[in-house]
């Protein structure tokens with residue numbers, strides 16, 4: 148009988164080998180109903196999930212990226228707390244038996260006492276029955292994402308910028324993902340039960356969310372356009388010199404892209420879409436800089452508005468959904484044009 152079979156291990160833990168003084172133990176990590184398991188970043192402590200089958204096919208030497216902070220480290224460092232507890236229990240079970248077997252060897256399992264000296268000692272060996280290992284009950288995934296680069300599936304619980312396997316996501320993936328998240332947020336608020344909705348509406352959650360959506364849209368386009376432009380235009384640095392936050396200003400951005408030798412965004416998108424985009428950017432401007440109070444500049448950009456100077460703008464869900472659709476069209480055009 149091989150030596151390591153003398154140990155009783157709970158289901159899911161198994162001693163698979165021994166080399167000299169060191170034992171090799173394998174502890175199963177159960178996956179969830181979707182076949183995913185958790186990974187926790189040792190740097191920012193946030194959790195994401197990965198497809199177990201795909202994970203097992205990855206090389207042993209794999210270094211993972213944290214999807215949130217981009218921490219890059221050996222994959223075994225990404226153990227979740229619950230996984231660690233399970234492994235520590237199995238290791239503890241093993242250690243208990245190790246110690247009791249050493250004691251058996253020393254005392255032969257017999258009770259002894261010494262009356263002559265100052266120490267008396269009694270020891271009787273007890274059979275060890277391991278308790279079941281703690282299970283894994285972690286946050287369930289909401290949506291499976293597939294990396295366009297490596298095709299691996301993963302799930303996140305917040306804004307992310309990295310694929311766990313290939314690292315930094317392309318700017319386009321980040322942009323479309325962000326627009327999708329904004330749409331999902333509008334949907335989630337809409338789908339709430341009526342009384343919950345009424346409560347949140349009264350607290351301004353809906354209006355705040357609409358303002359956030361418009362602000363996000365502008366940020367998403369700015370980040371994408373800047374990244375694509377810098378990658379596509381060899382003399383980008385000199386063209387951008389002294390231009391400030393030019394990717395926040397639609398017409399200036401369109402002019403810049405023409406200067407760099409590309410087609411005109413305005414023509415590519417059509418004048419109606421472009422005008423709606425200009426209006427969204429104007430809305431964002433008054434909310435970011437003046438709490439939504441209409442000024443002269445706003446009325447010049449949005450000639451069809453019935454608002455008066457000094458009034459506060461009121462957004463609607465429809466305005467936000469249109470802004471998201473237009474922004475998506477703009478991002479798609481930028482990706483096509485600056486590839």
Ligand SMILES: [Zn+2]
Nearest residue numbers: 188191213216
């Ligand atoms: Zn992290």
Ligand SMILES: [Zn+2]
Nearest residue numbers: 294297310313
């Ligand atoms: Zn990837």
